[in-house]
Amino acid sequence: MSRSDVKLRSAEWFGPDDKNGFMYRSWMKNQGIPDHEFRGKPVIGICNTWSELTPCNAHFRKLAEHVRCGVIEAGGLPVEFPVFSNGESNLRPTAMFTRNLASMDVEEAIRGNPIDAVVLLVGCDKTTPALLMGAASCDVPAIVVTGGPMLNGKHKGRDIGSGTAVWQLSEQVKAGTITLHEFMSAEAGMSRSAGTCNTMGTASTMACMAEALGVSLPHNAAIPAVDSRRYVLAHMSGMRIVDMVWEDLRLSKLLTREAFENAIRANAAIGGSTNAVIHLKAIAGRIGVPLELDDWTRVGRGTPTVVDLQPSGRFLMEEFYYAGGLPAVLRRLGEAGLLPHPGALTANGLSIWDNVREAPIHDEEVIRPLDRPLRADGAISVLRGNLAPLGAVLKPSAATPELLVHRGQAVVFENLEHYKARIVDPDLVVDANSVLVLKHCGPRGYPGMAEVGNMGLPPKLLAQGVTDMVRISDARMSGTAYGTVVLHVAPEASAGGPLAVVHDGDWIELDCHQGRLHLDIPAEELEARLADWRAAHRPDARDRSGYRALYVDHVLQADQGCDFDFLVGCRGAEVPRHSH
Numbered sequence: 001m002s003r004s005d006v007k008l009r010s011a012e013w014f015g016p017d018d019k020n021g022f023m024y025r026s027w028m029k030n031q032g033i034p035d036h037e038f039r040g041k042p043v044i045g046i047c048n049t050w051s052e053l054t055p056c057n058a059h060f061r062k063l064a065e066h067v068r069c070g071v072i073e074a075g076g077l078p079v080e081f082p083v084f085s086n087g088e089s090n091l092r093p094t095a096m097f098t099r100n101l102a103s104m105d106v107e108e109a110i111r112g113n114p115i116d117a118v119v120l121l122v123g124c125d126k127t128t129p130a131l132l133m134g135a136a137s138c139d140v141p142a143i144v145v146t147g148g149p150m151l152n153g154k155h156k157g158r159d160i161g162s163g164t165a166v167w168q169l170s171e172q173v174k175a176g177t178i179t180l181h182e183f184m185s186a187e188a189g190m191s192r193s194a195g196t197c198n199t200m201g202t203a204s205t206m207a208c209m210a211e212a213l214g215v216s217l218p219h220n221a222a223i224p225a226v227d228s229r230r231y232v233l234a235h236m237s238g239m240r241i242v243d244m245v246w247e248d249l250r251l252s253k254l255l256t257r258e259a260f261e262n263a264i265r266a267n268a269a270i271g272g273s274t275n276a277v278i279h280l281k282a283i284a285g286r287i288g289v290p291l292e293l294d295d296w297t298r299v300g301r302g303t304p305t306v307v308d309l310q311p312s313g314r315f316l317m318e319e320f321y322y323a324g325g326l327p328a329v330l331r332r333l334g335e336a337g338l339l340p341h342p343g344a345l346t347a348n349g350l351s352i353w354d355n356v357r358e359a360p361i362h363d364e365e366v367i368r369p370l371d372r373p374l375r376a377d378g379a380i381s382v383l384r385g386n387l388a389p390l391g392a393v394l395k396p397s398a399a400t401p402e403l404l405v406h407r408g409q410a411v412v413f414e415n416l417e418h419y420k421a422r423i424v425d426p427d428l429v430v431d432a433n434s435v436l437v438l439k440h441c442g443p444r445g446y447p448g449m450a451e452v453g454n455m456g457l458p459p460k461l462l463a464q465g466v467t468d469m470v471r472i473s474d475a476r477m478s479g480t481a482y483g484t485v486v487l488h489v490a491p492e493a494s495a496g497g498p499l500a501v502v503h504d505g506d507w508i509e510l511d512c513h514q515g516r517l518h519l520d521i522p523a524e525e526l527e528a529r530l531a532d533w534r535a536a537h538r539p540d541a542r543d544r545s546g547y548r549a550l551y552v553d554h555v556l557q558a559d560q561g562c563d564f565d566f567l568v569g570c571r572g573a574e575v576p577r578h579s580h
């Protein structure tokens with residue numbers, strides 16, 4: 001496609017010298033933009049999730065400046081705009097509750113404005129899928145620029161990782177092995193620079209997913225937030241997006257089924273977050289690519305986890321970047337025939353394999369050789385059975401191998417408050433073989449499917465030295481967390497899934513190798529309990545107004561990516577009718 005064939009969307013606003021063109025240009029000129037900027041230059045939206053309430057993205061104004069320089073250098077007109085910023089650390093009941101809201105904001109902002117393409121400035125967990133979902137529904141040219149991870153946390157002379165250290169230290173306080181003072185002193189040391197969580201949590205995972213999907217430049221995932229090379233990448237991305245307009249390189253040419261299969265393999269290799277299962281499904285749904293839960297096993301199976309990062313392993317994102325970052329991992333996969341689609345196109349116009357085929361690997365402790373992996377099979381396990389008819393997931397790389405096949409008796413918590421009150425009860429009937437079951441924390445039930453699935457162990461067992469137990473819920477788990485934790489049980493309890501009717505003392509069987517999650521009661525008994533549940537179930541009155549009502553009425557179950565039913569699909573970026 002040559003330049004003259006490309007019809008700029010923005011020209012529908014700024015092109016005509018009539019009443020409407022006057023209006024669209026005149027108000028923009030109050031920002032000091034000269035007239036020639038409106039004459040045939042691609043208008044590049046810089047979609048910014050900057051917010052002081054999203055600390056992981058709080059450095060984005062500087063990042064946007066570098067993108068802007070790149071856009072100008074390549075002959076585009078940059079226009080920065082804010083979108084809803086869902087920060088993981090502050091937002092209650094969970095940042096996931098507003099992921100779809102942010103995606104709607106992004107989609108409508110792109111479609112309704114004189115924008116030819118977008119640079120998506122993302123960082124904290126949900127901002128990456130939200131912006132990709134919104135942009136995918138418009139199918140405009142788009143490139144992801146991630147804010148980058150924080151420097152390694154430091155505490156008492158050693159490295160500590162975001163999130164992971166919180167889970168570890170809080171369990172140590174409960175077990176009585178460290179003091180509360182020691183615990184508190186880690187706070188400032190854990191988060192000591194700009195950036196996202198420095199573990200392979202959800203933010204780093206989604207940054208790697210964007211890179212593996214080919215919607216960012218190589219190395220976007222791992223460069224630390226404060227490393228000057230992050231700003232060079234932002235500049236280069238700004239330059240590149242202008243050419244993507246002239247090449248009509250829209251998201252649908254990058255976000256193909258092949259790209260998603262590459263990303264699933266990459267997730268196994270990096271020991272990525274279970275949240276990626278939900279977010280990739282939601283993104284795929286927006287662009288119209290079929291992706292099923294079982295693809296995570298079908299495509300991912302047999303892929304070793306070679307990235308030795310917390311929470312599954314030892315190191316942090318700084319080391320990952322210095323060791324070679326995601327290009328080094330993809331090269332390793334490709335050389336072993338484990339990158340299913342080396343020819344998949346990426347944002348720089350080259351195939352993913354062309355981008356990584358010569359990527360250097362500088363540290364084989366951090367990015368291990370395939371014959372010395374962290375886990376031989378890093379694929380996310382998809383589980384099914386009468387307890388999860390629509391599926392559930394477990395991350396084997398963060399689990400205890402001996403617990404991956406387990407039979408134990410349920411200790412049931414009806415909701416998070418019940419769990420908090422009951423888990424500390426010294427008389428709770430529980431031992432290391434028990435299975436902790438948490439209900440009503442799914443998409444509708446919480447609402448928003450909070451990251452509470454890695455519920456802490458009973459203090460009395462922690463004090464005995466127990467470090468892991470099988471836990472089952474309809475919740476999610478922070479990507480920074482670990483344990484033998486069955487998540488995303490679908491349908492969720494609040495939607496009448498069988499999880500709702502598990503009783504204390506029921507036997508539960510988990511077999512990760514067979515992909516099985518079974519509640520060991522007779523089928524008639526299960527049916528009878530479900531019928532009773534349906535008869536007694538009353539919708540929550542708090543869900544009847546505001547965004548919460550929209551959310552609860554329309555959110556899809558975890559196996560469908562928790563998008564809103566009415567948002568699934570690509571609606572394109574046809575220019576809407578005039579506003580006056």
Ligand code: FES
Nearest residue numbers: 056124196197203
């Ligand atoms: Fe924002 Fe972890 S809390 S990236």
Ligand code: MG
Nearest residue numbers: 125202478479
């Ligand atoms: Mg998180």
